[in-house]
Amino acid sequence: MTSASDHPPSTPVGPGSLARQVTWQTVRERLIRYVLFGCAALSVVTTLAIILVLLSEAVYGLPPHKAFFQQVSLREFLTETRWTPEFEGAGQQHYGILPLALGTLQITVLSGLVGLPIGLLAAIYLSEYAAPRTRAILKPVLELLAGVPTIVYGYFALKFITPYVLQPFFQDLLGFGVDTFNALSGGIVVGIMIMPMVCSLSEDVLRAVPQSLREAGYALGSTRFDVSARIVVPSALSGILASFILALSRGIGETMAVAIASGQQAQLTLNPLSQIQTMTAYIVNVMKGDIPPGSTLETSIYAVALVLFAITLTLNIISQMILRRFREVYQ
Amino acid sequence: MTGTPEHYSERLASRHRLGLIFEWACRLAAWGSVLILAVLLIALTARAWNWLDWQFLTSPNDYDATRAGILGGFWGSFWLIGLTGLMTVPVGVGAAVYLEEYAKPNWLTRQIQLNIANLAGVPSVVYGILGYTVFIRFFGLLDRPQTYELDLGFGAVRFNLPLGTVVMSGALTLSLLSLPVVIIASQEALRAVPASLRHASLALGATKWQTIRYQILPAALPGILTGVILSLSRALGETAPLAVLGAASHVDFVPGRIQGIGDLLSHPDKLLQAPFDGFTAIPLQIYTWVNDNSRDLRDYVSAAGIAVLLAVLIAMNGVAIYLRQRFQQKIRW
Secondary structure: OOOHHHOOOOOOOOOOOHHHOOOHHHHHHHHHHHHHHHHHHHHHHHHHHHHHHHHHHHOOOOOOOOOHHHHOOHHHHHHOOOEOOOOOOOOOOOEOOHHHHHHHHHHHHHHHHHHHHHHHHHHHHHHHHOOHHHHHHHHHHHHHHHHOOHHHHHHHHHHHHHHHHHHHHHHHHOOOOOOOOOHHHHHHHHHHHHHHHHHHHHHHHHHHOOHHHHHHHHHOOOOHHHHHHHHHHHHOHHHHHHHHHHHHHHHHHOOHHHHHHOOOOOOOOOOOOOOOOOHHHHHHHHHHOOOOOOOHHHHHHHHHHHHHHHHHHHHHHHHHHHHHHOOOOOO | OOOOHHHHHHHHHHHHHHHHHHHHHHHHHHHHHHHHHHHHHHHHHHHHHHHOOHHHHHOOOOOOOOOOOOHHHHHHHHHHHHHHHHHHHHHHHHHHHHHHHHOOOOHHHHHHHHHHHHHOOOOHHHHHHHHHHHHHOHHHOOOOOEEEEEEOOOOEEEEEEOOOOOHHHHHHHHHHHHHHHHHHHHHHHHHOOOHHHHHHHHHOOOOHHHHHHHHHHHHHHHHHHHHHHHHHHHHHHOOHHHHHHOOOOOOOOOHHHOOOHHHHHHOOHHHHHHHHOOOOOHHHHHHHHHOOOOHHHHHHHHHHHHHHHHHHHHHHHHHHHHHHHHHHHHOOO
16 A cells, blocks of 8 residues: 555645655654554564574573583484483483373374364354354354363363263273373363364355355255265365364464373373373473473473474464465456 | 166165265254353353352462462453553554555565464463563573662552563563464454545545544454454463463462552552562462362362353453444444
């Protein structure tokens, strides 16, 4: 946009005229522009600050201070199978990210199994089947469900899902041991959390599919299922994929629900009924206590946060790329 | 494949069956969310019922479950969200105005826009680490906190640098966290203002800023306000960044140690001191209780805390929905 003052009048104006003068108003206009640009630039500063903080504590610290990877080798970080920075006593600490990564992976997979299909089906219902009045009821409920704080989901998983759903079913009925803190309960509630997000993002792309495509399908004798599942969903596939990735990235970064429901013990396990620790839960658990400044315990949280930041950022960028590159443009 | 009528009607019947199953699966998934919300609310209310009384609402935290209350957490959250709002709204709306009204569609603008979208996806715990490093540890540059005093005539503000675990640190962290969401919501509201309004204002000789200040912002205000309230209600429920700041310890007072209105009248400077006092917040208080050794605190008092948190959130969402409905009817382009 160009403002009115950017266009000089077509007739030449003498040097004494108003248009060429630097008045208080033109100065003010310019100042406001700079201030507003500063506001927008603050977001870039925030990103740079996050990267600087994480790198300076995890990768390279200024000389007297030692960053995490100046104390622990990258090789140990990636291949060691124990994560015990909180242990006291010389030689007791091991710094292998694998147990934490596996814990996070478990939560992500479980939440994806719960949240993605339900979210997509609900989105198809809202966009293809539901009457406007039904939509008017369901949309606010989904918004409300998305607005429930994660700590509430954590409490719900720990106090209701584990004792009243998982333990009666898996332990009493099938005979598997279920820990008080377990990955499954955390995964289920994170799935419930990401479901509204999948639903609303997917619904947007489903509704963006032009009506003519549906009408063409019906004209060829398709049933409603054929139109929804074979025409509308495939047309919106890239957008749906992007929403899935975004939701999984949210699940990976989810903290309180898993910190409360899934435990605080970093274990290399694939059993969803046993206690685990995710990367996010580790960070909160360490920061809850007193940590000696400059210790490896302190820098270890930055290393974990760096991994977390890198993973979620990559997923977000991929999701945006899919949306940009594969967006179907309908005329 | 044969094309006889019998085959056709057979296949059609099975196609309709499949369609019906699919429709019910979709319907179940959508209504399941209502069911989950209902179960969640009923189960939590049932747990909280006997513990949610006047004593709980008016007492600070206590190690004894029968005397523990949410007062400290409530006022802590009040100060946190109030300060967060004061900081994010001008900056967030300013950034949105710049991006929508001033920025040319060039490389730099695209990068800023992309960066805001990415920031909105950064896990909240990472913001907590940023806040801890910058506001509490100050990058480890200072050995011990320095105390500064700012005299404002009717009272002085004392604060430390680095700030330490005070309300202001929490509010700054939550501001950074909610800024991208506020920017995105405000941009959407600004985009909904029709171009004819801009053109008319500019045609009448208004400057760009006059157009924004007197035409565009008032028209976009309901949308902006709705987005702001929703993102603040999101910030209200955030626990992880505050827990990372280290504010989870036992706090049994209200920020500024304000005991009541009478107290404020005799000591107005307590209002200034509150942002630089230690704090707890409703979600943080719940987290402390869930981890407590006492079973009553762990199972019931925490449920009562959750009930208060949800009540405040629903009230905020209600205000947002009311604003949206009301102004949507009033403004017709």
